[in-house]
Amino acid sequence: MRYGHFDDSAREYVITTPHTPYPWINYLGSEQFFSLLSHQAGGYSFYRDAKLRRLTRYRYNNIPTDVGGRYLFVNDGGDVWTPSWLPVKADLDHFEARHGLGYSTITGERGGLRVESTFLVPLGETAELQKVTFTNTSDAPKSFQAFPYVEFCLWNAEDDQTNYQRNLSIGEVEVEETTPSGGSAIYHRTEYRERRDHYAVFGVNVPAAGFDTDRDTFVGAYNYLGEAAVPRAGKAANSVASGWYPVGSFQVDVELAPGESKDVVIVLGYVENPDEEKWADDAHQVVDKQRAHALLERFATGASVDAAVTALKEHWTNLLSSYSVRSSDEKLDRMVNIWNQYQCMVTFNMSRSASFFETGMGRGMGFRDSSQDLLGFVHLVPERARERIVDIASTQFPDGSAYHQYQPLTKRGNHNLGSGFNDDPMWLVGGVAAYIKETGDWGILDEPVPFDNAEGSEVPLFEHLVKSVDHVLTHLGPHGLPLIGRADWNDCLNLNCFSTTPGESFQTTGNKTGGVAESTFIAAQFVLYGKEFVALARHRGDEAQATRAADAVEAMTQALLTDGWDGRWFLRAYDYYGNPIGTDAHDEGKIWIEPQGFAIMAGVGVESTDPTSPQWAASPAGKALTAVEEMLGTDHGMVLQYPAYTTYQVHMGEVSTYPPGYKENGGIFCHNNPWVIIAETVAGAGASAFDHYKRITPAYREDISDVHKLEPYVYAQMIAGKEAVRHGEAKNSWLTGTAAWNFVTVSQYLLGVRPDFDGLVVDPQLGPDLPEFTVTRVARGATYEITVTNSGTPGRRASLTVDGAPIEGRTVPYAPAGTTVRVAAVL
Template sequence: MEQIRSAFRTYGYFSSDGLEYIITDPRTPAPWVNVISNGDYGLVISQAGSGYSFLTHASLNRITRWEQDLIRDEWGKYLYIRDLETGLTWSAGYQPAGRDLEDYRVRHGLGYTVLEARRAGIAHSLTVFVPGHDPCELWILRLENKGSQRRRLQVVSYFEWLLGAAPDWHREFHKLFIETWYRADAGLLLATKHLWELPAGDEIGWNRSWPYVAFHTASPAPSSFEGDKRAFLGRHGRLEAPQSLTAPQASNTQGRFGDAIGSLRVEVTLDPGESKEVVFVLGAARNEEQALSLGRKYQDVTRAHEALRQVQRFWRELVGSLTVKTPDEALNRMVPWLIYQAVSGRLFARTAYYQTGGAYGFRDQLQDSLIWLLLGRPERTLEQIKLHAAHQYREGIVLHWWHPLAETGSKSDYSDDLLWLPFALLYYLRETGDFAALEERVPYYDGGAGTLKEHALKAFEVALSRRSPRGLPLILGADWNDGLNAVGKKGRGESVWMAHFLYFLLTGWSELPVLDAATRERFQTEAQSLKAATNLHAWDGEWYWRATTDSGRVLGSRNSPEGKIFLNAQTWAVLSGLAPLERARTALASARKYLYQPYGPLLLAPAYTRPDPEIGYLTRYAPGLRENGGVYVHAACWAVLAERKVNGVGSAYELWKSFCPAHRGQDADAYQAEPYVMPGNVDGPLSPTPGRAGWTWYTGSAAWNLRAIVEGLLGLEATLEGLKLEAQLPEDWDGYRVIRRYRGTTYQIRVRRAEPGEARGLWVNGKPWDNPVLPQAIGEVLSVEALV
């Protein structure tokens, strides 16, 4: 553990239990944030104390204003601490007035963040979190007088109201609709907006009110409040030193005629050695009555702490659902953070710092939801599947994305989107054996309803109808790689990756006992047709090419001047089983030769150096960034799984380590991004900063990385027959332990190297077991030992 801690000494380190990342220097290379959400209300907070809050949708229903400036990171919700005797003022966090703080550190935890520091003899800690079920956030500020003199302090909150669709670039317009008022009887500052620019696709348009009441309160009762930005800052004022703080009290401005902010002042007196706590509450309620109720509830410090304990208990139990212990401490530390990132960041909040989203992506959250299967909570995956099925049209096409609240979206012309529904169902069925779920009826987006099985079969029908004359799938508006958005717009371009993906699904579904004989035979026939066409037309000699354009131009070929080889066309040739074994080996060897870098496998190489309108916006990225010749980490996780299938765990582990944040982040200035969560991408060799990571938190790589660990490194895979263990060890591992729940059985698994004279094999509850598919015992704990 000390080795891991010292490796991150520049800016921070993992706590001893791995459930916190402790930042000791706020001047990190980029904002290092936490994404905190209960599935409806959420917030994002950086190590500097900046960030924003939202309800249900981070872009359409933002509570506080925030500007995406990852260099300055100076927009947020802040607490000032002012000594009423000396006038000295500072902030609880590094922003906006905390540059002289002593002993500053930030503890990003699962469901909470704590900012700790000292200034002028006052020690303070600010704990920020979201209660488990209420639409609000709590800030618990603890103040302690370390000196020998009595101290009179004033604590002042500050943020800007947004109350609707973000960003509100035309603030001079939007501020005209915000109204604030103060309930002195409850110490509650309230706000609403008389306009909500919701893109609901109806005739109301910009003629609706924001249907919530935002609120801000504190304990003890505020001595004064401020609702106007100019009154708070002063003309040309700065957040570092607001002019109003020099006055004993705020101006108590409220109404509709200013630039709306939320600011409360509370007074705290501390004797020498004394400590006190102040709770601030910010939220958005259905109406004023609920706002009053929630405000009063959490003005109680005891209730606030109980809510914090409940949040911490929830996340600890969730990440404890899958326990992994290996000789690689970085891997062990990543597992709970991958779970937390996928659930809190991708499924609950659907937003972060690099991308402030809020919508559902049809393929995105379906893939993310597969993480529930690894945590023994398959019912949550099924809920997500049904939600997405309800955004499929009767014809089988789906929405590429849609907005909750507005329930509007974009009808997909992507070739792959609709197939992620049967993909998620296939994984759900392998995990649970719950074939009855296929008979659950779910509405279609445009009316009517069908069983989940019917939804899936409609997706197959559409996909099978989209074929070129030589039998390869059409790419249409794009496939998984959104940047190939010009390749097949005229309906002639082909996708080799889609051939692999569709083959994988056809063969997987043909094994399900719920298909009738005619459908099973058809799927098997179509799969063999795809396999033959792909191996006949798409093999380039040493690898599979990636796509053809409408004009017939081949992408990802040795004859391509740029973009000669694409990663997904090689890895999915392996994962799908479409490639014959020798071709699978050759394809991965080519990927290793041309794509693998010390910081992960590139999505394609070489990068495109100039825009190509026949390919799409992928070529318009700077060379080496994101999909254009960078490491797209989502796809890198698939490469780990492919390596395991062809070359064994040693190759899979070496590739996995190359892009693991907890390993890469040991050179934090070069890596730049948070070392405790997955990035979306890493710069490739044509970037001036190869190996630099970005686009953290809001990426599908978290859930896939966890699966790459469980299946690719630990050898545990759910099958229709049961949980399968293919035990292998990397060369420098002596063993590992994992606790995995599956179909009501808890498996406590230990894999280790056999000692001299020991027989290799598998034992269950101390008895020999000669099948890699483990037995099941609902409600029981099975002890499994594998000697290799």
């Protein structure tokens, strides 16, 4: 069942009913001001930091699920309704929500009145705009009141929901009934009297007939928000908040002839004043509003908002121009050209901070998360990727280990999620290699980067990568495999934790020392990124480092194939005591997905690239991929391990705390499915790879939206596994490494166009489903028009013709910036 459809030409997803299984959201903003916006206008806004500078209040896990947003109440002759359906929930004659790239439009119509609101954060602004167009679709004149409404958050979102003893006494606002640009404005200035130098402005571009800033007055005691008193009365109460709960609302009176339309612009802005311009009066009682006035002036007309929307669309057209595909599969095209890249940019902006599943209060930027996200956005914003790499590397310790996360505002490492995750160091190598392949900017390796942000400790970035390699090689266990430390990529595989205290964090509790827990995942990761390191070292002429790493990669490969191998698949780990995990000898957790994908992606055990051949079936890669499909495969993607654990395993930690089939305990953890898919392309099994890709990719799941539940335009972190009660149900959409890895998978391995150090590789592997397709890739300033003719024959690789001339191999040398290269690939 669907709840809408894609509009590919507009690059929008169109939701045609408010009754989706869960709120389906969009992100506005890409610089400093961000908003989350559901199809029912729920969500909230913040400036830079979702915890410390929250403009509006949102209540997670509420009843109903999605209340808290920017709402527009309409009182049309006593009939009170909201065009976003929520919160009033009056039936609508027409409803449509369109989520586009950085903007959304929500339209509701009832009783001959059509209200269309377009929301966006304009480029260069710290404000959310809402352009509302009222249209009288009836045959009679209309006269009605509209009440735009927001509820302010008292800035620190965590304090806002815990420190009531203070907070219920500090709310303050100012009201400006007529602004210089002829509208009205409400200023939320709680704590501005003391140390804050910032306020929020909520403005409307027409003179309001009244206002409200006191929540109890606007909503009425004991009313649900949908029953709000002021809209019901059809008349603003001109309430001024003092203590308690400040809100912003205006009464806007509108008269429309039949067929007539009128625009109203609503602005929610964030303004900082320099110390010397903080006050408008000597007594320091009145906020200086100059900057707010300028903002309101800039968006005083509907046309100014239209221009901002146009500029934003052009911005996105430019961003998305570096990779696009044209094929017969519209689902593929829309994911590659629009939504997957869009989600990658959102993960760049948000990391894991603020979604409808993440409150924006707990987590900073992850060392590992950001390194992987970078794989998905480096082609979009390479200069910001460079900055991100330096930020990440600056939180590395001199021994190569790293903080597991750092704060985006301070860029300092913190211990909220602990440290000692032994996979962290090598992700840096992967990220740097991807950046250099994309840009050719070898100079980044010489960039001075400190350890733990300590001034004076700067060394060239390349030395950080050496430390990463060192860290793995100085932390090997008895089987020559890397020690896992606190955990590897699977945060929940806590082999040294042994926690027995209820509620204790597995990420920060003291580890038991003296064990020998090893990770095959880190081993495979070392093989993959160790090879990249060798290439980087060779390019610098550092043959000693190159040789040392190459030898270590070879040794690690052998360790994986011997002590890391269970007979039909790769083991997952050795536990604290040296016993294997992920072996057929156990009843539960026999096989785990991560090492199968990552090892084969790194080439380990790949002895044939023809999946129809006996060599393939006999090879470790062939065996492992066969076992993966048999034991982990489902219609909804591949589960993380099988069978799931039915009881708590104190020696394994959090992974076994989840009910079977959820999250890391046998859930379809979408982040690692791409590793198997890439592994399949590496091993020549393109048809299976493309099939696995489609099972988790949202556009292909749109028809089962009632099962999937979440947005059909972005990936979710998790889909409930085959042992879960609700198999197929997705959770935690938007902020997941799944976005980056799937874009890498589809763009670089299925469609097969990937930058390498010396040229653009063209090596599609996706089976027979797409006989022909075209990829346009802009790399290092040149444009590559790549036409693929694809038989889909197993074992077949592409032969290339570049500008009419056949070439050896599958690497198209980089062309000068500004040129266009035509590539024909046949396989």
